[in-house]
Structures are given as structure tokens and as C-alpha cells.
Amino acid sequence: MINDSIKKEVIILIAEDDDGHAELIQDNLHEAGLRNPIIRFCNGREALDFFYGERDGDIPRCEKGQAYMMLLDIRMPKVDGVEVLRQIKSDPELKSMPVIMLTTTDDPREIRTCYSLGCSCYVTKPVDYQKFAEMLSRLGLFLLVVQVPDLDGV
Amino acid sequence: MGEQGRRLTYSGKSFLLLIVLVALGFAGNFFSLRLFTGFNFLFGSIAVLLVVRLFGIRWGLVAGLAASLWTIPLYGHPYAVIWLCGEPLFVGWLLHKGKKRNILLYDACYWPLAGVPLVWLFFRYAMHVTVLGTVTAMLTYWVVGITNALVASLLLTYIPRIAPLYGLDMSRTIPIHHLIFNILMAVVLIPSIVVMVIYGKGAESRYLKEMYTGIDDSLKVSGYETRLKLQELATKAGGSVPEEREVAAVVRGILLDARGSRQCRITLIDGAGRVIAGTDGAPGTGFDPCRGGSLQQAGESGIYRCMPAAEGVVPLLQRMHDAVFIHRAPLGGGTSWTMAVEFPFAPYQRALLHDHIKSLLIVLALNMFVLVTSISLSHRLAAPLYRLSQVTTDLPKRLLRENISAWPESMVSEIDQLIGNFKVMAIALSQRFQEITYTNETLEHHVAERTGELIRANEELQKEIAERKTTERQRDHLMVELQKKNKELEGIVYVASHDLRSPLVNVQGFSRKLAKSCADLDEFMAGLALDEAQQTLVEPILRESIPKSLGFITRSIEKMDSLLGGLLRLSRLGRTALCFESLDMRLLMSNIIASVTYQIESTGARVEVAPSLAPCLGDSVQVTQIFSNLLDNALKYRAADRPLVVHIASEIFDEGVRYCVEDNGIGIPSDQQDKIWEIFHRLNPGETQGEGLGLTMARRIVDRLDGSIWVESEPGVGSRFYVVLPRSPKAMGI
Numbered sequence: 001m002i003n004d005s006i007k008k009e010v011i012i013l014i015a016e017d018d019d020g021h022a023e024l025i026q027d028n029l030h031e032a033g034l035r036n037p038i039i040r041f042c043n044g045r046e047a048l049d050f051f052y053g054e055r056d057g058d059i060p061r062c063e064k065g066q067a068y069m070m071l072l073d074i075r076m077p078k079v080d081g082v083e084v085l086r087q088i089k090s091d092p093e094l095k096s097m098p099v100i101m102l103t104t105t106d107d108p109r110e111i112r113t114c115y116s117l118g119c120s121c122y123v124t125k126p127v128d129y130q131k132f133a134e135m136l137s138r139l140g141l142f143l144l145v146v147q148v149p150d151l152d153g154v
Numbered sequence: 155m156g157e158q159g160r161r162l163t164y165s166g167k168s169f170l171l172l173i174v175l176v177a178l179g180f181a182g183n184f185f186s187l188r189l190f191t192g193f194n195f196l197f198g199s200i201a202v203l204l205v206v207r208l209f210g211i212r213w214g215l216v217a218g219l220a221a222s223l224w225t226i227p228l229y230g231h232p233y234a235v236i237w238l239c240g241e242p243l244f245v246g247w248l249l250h251k252g253k254k255r256n257i258l259l260y261d262a263c264y265w266p267l268a269g270v271p272l273v274w275l276f277f278r279y280a281m282h283v284t285v286l287g288t289v290t291a292m293l294t295y296w297v298v299g300i301t302n303a304l305v306a307s308l309l310l311t312y313i314p315r316i317a318p319l320y321g322l323d324m325s326r327t328i329p330i331h332h333l334i335f336n337i338l339m340a341v342v343l344i345p346s347i348v349v350m351v352i353y354g355k356g357a358e359s360r361y362l363k364e365m366y367t368g369i370d371d372s373l374k375v376s377g378y379e380t381r382l383k384l385q386e387l388a389t390k391a392g393g394s395v396p397e398e399r400e401v402a403a404v405v406r407g408i409l410l411d412a413r414g415s416r417q418c419r420i421t422l423i424d425g426a427g428r429v430i431a432g433t434d435g436a437p438g439t440g441f442d443p444c445r446g447g448s449l450q451q452a453g454e455s456g457i458y459r460c461m462p463a464a465e466g467v468v469p470l471l472q473r474m475h476d477a478v479f480i481h482r483a484p485l486g487g488g489t490s491w492t493m494a495v496e497f498p499f500a501p502y503q504r505a506l507l508h509d510h511i512k513s514l515l516i517v518l519a520l521n522m523f524v525l526v527t528s529i530s531l532s533h534r535l536a537a538p539l540y541r542l543s544q545v546t547t548d549l550p551k552r553l554l555r556e557n558i559s560a561w562p563e564s565m566v567s568e569i570d571q572l573i574g575n576f577k578v579m580a581i582a583l584s585q586r587f588q589e590i591t592y593t594n595e596t597l598e599h600h601v602a603e604r605t606g607e608l609i610r611a612n613e614e615l616q617k618e619i620a621e622r623k624t625t626e627r628q629r630d631h632l633m634v635e636l637q638k639k640n641k642e643l644e645g646i647v648y649v650a651s652h653d654l655r656s657p658l659v660n661v662q663g664f665s666r667k668l669a670k671s672c673a674d675l676d677e678f679m680a681g682l683a684l685d686e687a688q689q690t691l692v693e694p695i696l697r698e699s700i701p702k703s704l705g706f707i708t709r710s711i712e713k714m715d716s717l718l719g720g721l722l723r724l725s726r727l728g729r730t731a732l733c734f735e736s737l738d739m740r741l742l743m744s745n746i747i748a749s750v751t752y753q754i755e756s757t758g759a760r761v762e763v764a765p766s767l768a769p770c771l772g773d774s775v776q777v778t779q780i781f782s783n784l785l786d787n788a789l790k791y792r793a794a795d796r797p798l799v800v801h802i803a804s805e806i807f808d809e810g811v812r813y814c815v816e817d818n819g820i821g822i823p824s825d826q827q828d829k830i831w832e833i834f835h836r837l838n839p840g841e842t843q844g845e846g847l848g849l850t851m852a853r854r855i856v857d858r859l860d861g862s863i864w865v866e867s868e869p870g871v872g873s874r875f876y877v878v879l880p881r882s883p884k885a886m887g888i
Contacts, residue, residue: 020660027667075652104655107726125659 011066013050015041015084016073016102021125025071025102036069044079047072048087051094067097072119074103074110082113089118100135172209175201179221186228187351190358190506192287192471193294194228195351196302199241203257203306206242207249214242231467233276237269241299244268256332257310258339261303262525265296283472290507291471293514300521301347304339311336330539334532342524343517350513357509361502366457368416369481373495376412376420381487383408405431418497419443423482425490443480443496457481459499475503538564542573546580553584554591640728647725651718658718662711669704672696717834720847724833727854732773736882739767739813742774743802746782753789759798761785768804770811770879776855777879780863781815783848784875788817790842793870806881810861813877821869830865852877 012029016022022040029038039060041047047070051062062068070088074081081101088094098120103110106124114122123135182197189195198221206214222238241264248260270292277288311328383404409420413433421432423441431437444460452459460478482494541562545552561577564570676696684692743763747754754761770777785800792798801816822830822837829835831853836846856863860880867873 018656018660020664021656024660024663024667027663075656104652104659125655 009036009067011068012036012038013041013047013068013070014038015044015047015070015076015081017042017076018073021073021102043076044081044084047084048079051088051091070097070099072099072101074101074105074114082110082117085114085117085119168209172205172213175205175208176213176217176220179205179217180224183221183224183228189294189351189354189510191474192229192469193290193354193510195298196225196238198222198224199238199299199302200306200309202238202242203245203261203303204309206246207255207257207306207310211243211246211250214246215239218242229470230464230473231276231281231469233280233467236276237272237295240264240268240272245303254329254332256307256335258300258303258307258336259525262300262521265299269299270296277469281466281468281472283469284475286504286507286511287469287471287475290511290514291469293511293518297347297350297514297517297521301343304336304343307336308340330536331529331532334535335528338528338531339521339524342520346517346520350517353513354510357506361506362452365479365497365499365502368418369457369479369495369497372412372416372418372420372497373481373483373493376409376495377483377485377493379408379412380405380422380485380493384485384487384489402431402437406433409433416497417501418495421494421496422485423492423494430491441494443478443494449480452479456483471503475500535566538562538566538569538573542569542576546576549580549583550587553580553587644725644728647721648729651722651725654718655715658711658715661707662715665704665707665711669701672700672704716845720834720845724847724851724854727776727851728858730776732776732858734771734773736769737772737774737777738769739804740765742778743767743781746778746785749782750785750789757789757792757798759789759792759800761800762802764801764803766804767802767813768806768811769882770813771882772859772861772879776859780852780855780877781813783852784815784877786844787848788815788819788873790844791817791819791837791873793818793820793872807878810878810880811882813879815875815877816872818872821871821873822865822867823869824867827865827867 012034014022014025016025026038029036039050041050049056050060053059053061055061072081072084076084081103085099085101088097088099095118099118100121100123101114101119102123102125104125111122121135121138123131179198179201182199182201186197187195199218202214202217202221205217218239218241219235222235225234225238226232241261244264244267245257245260248263249255249257252260273292273295274288277283277291278285283291311333384401387401387404405422409422409431410433413420419432419434421434421441421443422430424430427441429437429439429441444458444462447460447462450459450461451457458480460480461473462476462478464473477499479497479499480494481497482492485491485493539562541560545560545562561573564573679692679696740763747761747763753759781802788798788800796818799818802813803816804811804813806812826837830837830849832846833850834846835850836842836844853863856877856879862878863876865873865875
């Protein structure tokens, strides 16, 4: 049913300002078995530019027909995660993209805000591998079934 | 004040009164009382004077004219108008100029000053009246004038009562001397006038009667004598008619005898109307005694009065003076001759006038006497009253300024009593005034003092208020500062704990990675063929040193993490919204106990909650946290040698509800009892778990809920934690 020619891997987008955190997350993803391509943004501005910005040399831009999944850190310079979440979820094209919030805080207010804006999941750092894998697996199964071709039948 | 009475108000009613008075003036003269011929008591000037007084000079003049017009036909000369109009003019002018409004006085001045001289002038020089007649006329006018003025004056004392009815502006009061004057004059004058009038009316008829008797007598006597004489002559002449000339001479003598000393004329007239003989007059002339005059029957039958025709203007009295009374009767004795007697009225009039003058003079003298006496008498009577009224005008002010000593005296007992009363009253008043003034002054003094005190107190109060306000402002300012700082602090803690967390995540994560890498290395090394020496070098590093180090790092990180977490929770305490409600503490406690059921059972502890646990006012989550922490502590710091017993009770006070959580744990040494509230402080760090945040948080919460928390403890025995929370308003009714 899924046409190979238009079937593509899910690209995982990570918006995280701290390099250490980003590396840890990528490690976790590897350990969870995901080999999808990863694009890293250092702040909310870059993340938004990916979707809305003009062509600017080598800087990656989103493509039509490509599936994405986003891991969003809340506290980022320039534009913070909540704002990015808000913009994405109010865009009819990007609304369906799964967004996972990552943050050090477990402030119930923040959690409420993010869920009310429409994030798919909320994970507090430190993200230990087990929790992460568990979470991903909940999400991931869904993802794997639909989108990730590598693990699907090859 | 003299003007007021004569301010003309041209209202309909007052005009009506004017018309009526003018008419009355005329009527008064028309219906004048006849004293004797040529002399009437004219009432008209009463009304004229009233008009002058009420309506002014102009209207007075009009009234005077209207009234005196009747005298022209009455007396036969127009000159009476002059002095009868002069009267209102003079009186009116004096009323206008003078201060008193005494008509009588002014009128009494008019006649001697102006009226009477005018009469003299016109009677003597314009009409050539006899002196006697003129004098009588003068006196008559004078007396009549004054009498009328008196009547008018008396009437005027009653007019003030009715003046408002006619819209006339007159003062309602009359000076007392005026009143007395009027009364005295009236009492003296009116009877005398009445007497004069009565006498006057009788006098003329008496004189006339006398004259008629005289006429008759003369006629009889002269007739008788003449008849005798004629008979004599007839017998002498032998029966034939004697000669007229002879008869004339003889008869004349008889007639002269018959006349005697009387002033009259006796005439013998033949049948043809020609004089035969007479005391006056030539024989042979026609007998026409009343040439050009008017003949009128007078009194008795047969007597006629002849009033000669007036040459020029002549007053009635003068014409009367020239009047002749004629009686003509047939002689009889066989002849057709008549005898006529002519009596001039003049002598009788003279006598009449003399009498009249006498009575007039008496009246006038009485008049003057009364005038003078009444003025002085009325003044004597009225003066004390007047003085009294002067002295008592503005009495209050006078009493304040001076002591009144000039009290009048009077011999009239009522006035004397009045003066006495006034004196007493003045003394009493002045005493009262003094008292009042004194009280007033002292009062003012007191008031001034009080006011001063009040002002000072006020000023002090104001100062205090200002100070208070400043203090309050400062306090508010400080409060605001405090809140700001608090918020800042919480913000800092919040942000710090977040930002501190971030590196922690890295450290943790990468230490783990390190450990894994180590394990991988170990595995790889195991696959390598290493000699003993190399292995003994590598193994300790790989298997002991590195893991141990990593272990310490990891544990420290975890500790830090939990501390940061505690800080975060603590800071969050100040930021959560509070929802105050009435809390059912029994329910709350049972919930807490239920959440630590496992710990309670596994340690064999017993938690007892008093059945009558009082409700309080607070936020349920926060209050749960407090007691949860306390219970946790009790469980943590239980004594090793005995089972834990926790007792929770409450007591109601006015200020709030005091809860007590009592345990039989290890207790708290007294030097630690203050420190336990500090953040991160732990009683037994080695033996018990926890971050040392429980009590700090509890205190924080209690502070926010407006309560208090403290501890009483004895090491080895146990501890009692007291928590005071506000009373629930609903419960207060119970």
C-alpha cells in the first residue's frame, strides 16, 4: 500500500541548545534502535526557520512530503520551545507532526501549558535511557508502523 | 412727619371721600344756622378743614371755594369767599410748614392775623358797612371759624381709625397734649357757642317784638290823637272838612308829639295816597316809603318790612340795617285817610349787635383763655409722659452706656406709678445686663481658653496623624520592597535550580556513558591477550579505580539533584495559589495516614487521631503537606526500643485552632530545637533518609496560612509539634 517511491524515513528533528544534552539524546535514540536521520537545531529560531525560512545556502529546510518528528527543549535562547510548539501546532500543515517536549522542569503549570498546546509527550531530563526508550517505544511503535521504512519489512 | 397725612392716595375710595367732604362743605353752608338776619352759623368750614388736612392745600382750596359760594346769595356779597378760602390756604400752608398738626391752633392764628382784617377791609371800604356791623361780622366769623376748627379737629382724632379704610396714609396716634387740648376746648367752647346761638336766635325776635309793639303803640297813639284833633278841627270848622294846610300843620305837631323821642316816621296819608302830614316828608308828595326796595310782610299782620335796594354790593346785615318796618292802618273817624308808621330797624339792630358782640367777646375770651390754659395744662400733663418716652427710648443701649438719672416726675398718680415702674425695671434690666455682660466676658474667656486648648490638641493630633501616615507609608513601602525581594528570591531559586539542573543532566549522562565505555573497554581488554604484568597494571584501573571514581561522581550528582529538587519544591511553595476553605481535619488526617499505611504497618506504629478534631481554615493541599511532613518525621525519628505511638489532637482558642502531633520518638536535643527549621538541616544525617526540607516547608506553609508552628521536645522521651491554624468561620457558630 505504501508507495516506495514516496515513502521516506522519518526525519527526527532535535531542538536543544546544550550540546551535551543533544549528544545524550542521540545516544539514547541509538540505543533505542532508531537510525533515522537527525537534524539538530541549536535554538527555536533555527527550528522555525527550518519550516518557514527562505533558502539560505547549506542550511537545511523542510521538504514537502517528508515526515518529521520533533524533540523540543523548552528553555532555548532566541525563541523558546513553548513558542515553537505553539506555532507548529497552529500551522495546519505541521499540526500532525508529533512533538515531544524535553525539559529539566517538572513544574505542573509548564506541563499543563504544553499539553494544552498539543504536544504529544512530555519528558523530564535527565532523560535516562530506560524511560526514554519506554516513551519512544510507546510513540515509536506507532511511528515505526506508519513511517519508518528501515525497520519495516526489509 | 407733617407730610404724611396729606400724601394723596388717589385710590377710588379716598377720592370718594373727597367728593363727599366737598359736598358736605357746601351743604354745611347751605344749611347754616341762622342766628339773626345777616348772621348765620356756617358749618361748611368743618368739611373744608377736613379736606385741607386729609388731601392738601389744593383740594382744600377747591372745597373752600365750593362751600363759600353759597354765601354769595346768602349774604348778597361775594367777598366772604375771600376770607373763607383764605382759611384753608393759611391752615394748609401752616400744616405743610409746621411741625405740629394742630388745625385748631393754626385756625386760631388765621382769623386774628388774616381773616378778621380782611373782613374789616371789605366791609368798611368796599361795602361801607357800619363799624358796629363790621365788628360784629368780624367777631362772628372769628368765633365760627374757631368753633368749626375745633369740631374738625375733634373729628380728626377719630379719623385715624377709619383712615385705612379710605387708603389714607395717616399716623394712628395723636400726641397727648393735642388730645387734651381738643377736649378742653370742646368742653369749654361748645357749651358757650350753644348758649350764644340759642341766645342769638331769641334776641332778634325779641327786638322785633319790641319794635312791633312800638309800632303798634305809635300807631295807636298817633291815630287816636289825630282823630281827636281832626274832630276838634271839624267842630271848629263847623262840620266841614278843614283845610288841608291847617290840618297838616296841626297834625304834624300831634304826630311829632306822638313820636316822642323814638326814631320813627309817622305819616298821615289821604285817600289818594298823598301825604297830608308827617313827621318827616313834605306834605303833598306821594307816599312811597319803599322806593325801589322790596316790601315783605313781616311778623304780625299789617306790618311790612321794606328792604331798600342795594346800591352796589352790600351785605345782608347792612341791608337789614337800612330796613324799615311799616305799618299802615286806616285812620277811621269818618275819613278815608290812613296812618303809616315807619320804624327803621337800625337802632334795634344796633342794640342787637351790641348784645351779640358782648356774647361773642365772652366766647372769644373764653377761647383764648382755654387755648392758653389748655396748652400749658396739656403740656404739664403730657410733658412727664413725653419725657418718660424719651428716657425709655432705646433703653437697653442707654442702660449699657450710663445710669439713667433724669427720670421725670408727675403729680398724676398713674403717671407717677408708671415712672416708678420704669425706674424699677430699668434698675433690674441694668443689673441683668451687667450680669449678662459679665457672664459673657467670662464665657468668652473660657471659650477662648478652650478653643486654644482644642487648637493645641488638634495640632498635636495632626502631628501624630502625619507621623503615623509617614510610618504607614514607610511600612507599606517596606512591604512592597519585601514582596518584591521575596518574589525576586523565589524567581532566583526557581531559575537557579533549573539552570543548575542542566549541567547536572550532562554530568549524570556522561558519567553513565563513561561507565559504559569503561565496561566496553574492559570487555575488549578481556578479549586481548595480555600478560600478567600488564593485566595487574590495567585491571585495578579499569575495575576499581575508574568505577569507584564514577561511583562517587554519580552519588554526588544524585545528592545534588535531590537537593536541587527540594529547593525547587520549597520555592514553589510560595508561588502556588492558595484556596482557603473550611477543612475537615479528620478526613484530611485519615487521607495522610492512608498514604503512609505501608510505613505505619511495617514499623508497627500506631497513629491515633482524636475524634473531636476541630476544623480549620486553610488550603487543603498545603495543610495536608504540613501534617504529612510531621507524620513522616515521626516515622523517621522513632525510637528503636519501643513502638511508635503518634497522637493527634486539637484545641480551640479565640485566636485559632491548635493542633498537636505528639510522638514517643527519639526527641530533639534543646540545642537543635531551633536548627531543625533550617533548610537542609537533618538531625541524624547518617541514619535517616531525607533532604532536611520537611520542617522548613511546614513552617513556610504555616506562615502563608497565617498560623504558627513550634516544638516541645525531650530527648529520649518524644516530641510534641504544635500547629496553630485560623478557625473556620463556619465552625464558629457551633
